[in-house]
Amino acid sequence: MTHDLFRQDAYRQTCSATVTAIDEHGIVLDRTVFYPLGGGQAGDAGTLQLADGSTIAIADTRKGKDAEGRPTAAIVHVPAPGQEARLAHLAAGAPVTAHIDWARRHRLMRFHTATHLLCHLVPVPVNGCSITPDYARMDLHMTDPLDKDALTEGLARLVAASHPLTVGAITDAELDANPALVKSMSVAPPRGSGTVRTIRIGDGTTLIDLQPCGGTHVANTAEIGRVVVTKIEKKSATTRRVVLGFAE
Numbered sequence: 001m002t003h004d005l006f007r008q009d010a011y012r013q014t015c016s017a018t019v020t021a022i023d024e025h026g027i028v029l030d031r032t033v034f035y036p037l038g039g040g041q042a043g044d045a046g047t048l049q050l051a052d053g054s055t056i057a058i059a060d061t062r063k064g065k066d067a068e069g070r071p072t073a074a075i076v077h078v079p080a081p082g083q084e085a086r087l088a089h090l091a092a093g094a095p096v097t098a099h100i101d102w103a104r105r106h107r108l109m110r111f112h113t114a115t116h117l118l119c120h121l122v123p124v125p126v127n128g129c130s131i132t133p134d135y136a137r138m139d140l141h142m143t144d145p146l147d148k149d150a151l152t153e154g155l156a157r158l159v160a161a162s163h164p165l166t167v168g169a170i171t172d173a174e175l176d177a178n179p180a181l182v183k184s185m186s187v188a189p190p191r192g193s194g195t196v197r198t199i200r201i202g203d204g205t206t207l208i209d210l211q212p213c214g215g216t217h218v219a220n221t222a223e224i225g226r227v228v229v230t231k232i233e234k235k236s237a238t239t240r241r242v243v244l245g246f247a248e
Contacts, residue, residue, distance in 0.1 A: 006216055
């Protein structure tokens with residue numbers, strides 16, 4: 001099991017940790033600030049600094065799987081190619097310091113929060129999502145056309161309004177009683193612990209968005225910056241794809 005520190009603090013960039021396992025898939029730590037691929041959001045990259053000061057570059061982060069391919073509570077840090085010599089001297093029990101690529105992570109946080117704003121502007125089910133450092137896309141279950149400029153203006157208003165974001169939780173029973181909170185048609189909220197993590201955008205009097213989500217986000221919409229709709233595509237008779245980019 002890996003203690004996922006990013007769930008409580010998406011701004012934490014580093015942590016000390018101990019290697020608990022290493023194999024051909026990657027390195028498992030007892031705790032980490034690295035977010036694993038999931039919910040449409042790309043896995044983190046960065047480095048693991050070893051006790052002798054050398055580093056292992058991490059190209060991706062994934063959720064662990066058992067021999068039958070079922071998900072586990074482990075988080076696997078996938079090394080970049082060409083580091084076999086350093087990996088050969090790494091073993092379970094070794095201390096490391098994990099450092100995420102913060103510039104990359106922050107772009108992911110900004111894009112992920114922007115997709116929640118898009119859910120507010122276009123309140124329809126989501127049947128696909130991809131959040132990368134370079135762009136974000138959402139596939140919306142709808143047949144009506146969308147206006148690129150109108151959506152960009154709507155996003156700008158919500159960003160400029162500086163709406164706060166808070167991480168919360170609801171019980172499985174509360175989620176069952178409020179199925180409309182689940183916006184995604186393709187990704188089910190993780191269950192099993194009795195509670196489900198939620199992301200709320202808005203203060204006590206203004207609710208912009210509330211939905212189950214395990215990803216990383218900025219603390220205030222103002223931090224997103226200038227996000228624009230770069231493309232709208234008709235992917236099928238019932239799907240409109242919206243692609244977001246940063247105007248930087």
